[in-house]
Amino acid sequence: MPKLTHPRTADFRPTHVVPPHGMPAWEAPDPARPTVPLDPLLPVQLVERLGDWGHIRCANGWAAWVDGRHLVAVPQDPPVADAAPATAVDPRPLLASVEEALADYRSAVEELAGGGLDGESFQDRTRELRIGLVVDGESMWVYDPEEGRWLYGDGRHLSTYATDRTAAGEDIGHAPTRLAAPKGEPS
Template sequence: MSVPVSEYVPDFRPTHVVPRSGLDAWEAPDPGLPTTPLDAFLPVRLEERAGDWGRILCSNGWTAWVDARLLVTVPDDPPAAGGPLTRTADPRPLIARAEDALGRYRRAAEALGAGRLDGENFRLRTRGLRVGMVVDGESVWLYDAEHERWVYCDGVGLSTYAAGSSPSVAAAAVPGAGAGADAGERAPGAGRTPGKGAAGAEGHPGLPPVH
């Protein structure tokens, strides 16, 4: 971790802010090296990514590693008149995956109930299936098993709600990851210590813990 300096970084332009609950920080991408937690709404610049981990830079030159999935992105300037429209992450592929996983489980359960499948084959057929969805009017919470996180959907776009695992260097690559990469636009209820697995009980009463 860099030693804090007294002078501010010239032309510091934040790419993210810390979520309202604050954010734990580490000296290196290692859960065993904690450092001073970050205050809520602190502007930071995402300098690099290593899986789920992100190295952030503060305006005074202090750097640390955080769970980059929980950072809140600073929005870009509004597009100029006549420019192309922009969208957040399309929620439809994740909704389709949830429907497919639930359908596979339902068909296996029906076969088990009808006697066409025994217990061992039922376990084999459903092994690896992980699905979670809570629908409350226009709001939907979905479990993204690929990235081990809950995401919030307002019908238009997705945003990280809570992470269900510790940050991992070996995590799947994030499209566009790097300085200023989108690490989760909104994270209501984020800022918990990564790895506690309380993706549901602490945030929304309908969300089960992630195991």
């Protein structure tokens, strides 16, 4: 099994996001070594390129190889809310909903670990939970599951960073994310 690494969170700065339809991933730059696909719009850091292959890392330190041609580049500087504060999105309600969803998930994990839930009941209880949060100093990327979008925040305002809805507003769904690090870390 490949070794998973967990670098310091401060080392993670998203350079790309996964396309809105998600994408397949591989343990190594070899089509014969697939792993679980990546979630749509997952923020990733492109660490290395090898032809069309891209070695990516996620905020939790897990890594995989992807078809680097399909990654969506993010701006060098994250978007800044240009709207007046009165019309900008206040981050506090969304952060409160992230805390609530995380507490619900933690509670389900505790019940599962304590034998109060079986695997199927755990899946049923957590099926609708979707949480995404990356905090890097004053910068924050947070997922809003009600609107199906990632937002960037500077502590005062949030602005849309990417969305997983089609132009018509239809939800395109998502795949589970579990990444495996390739053998041999890049230098």
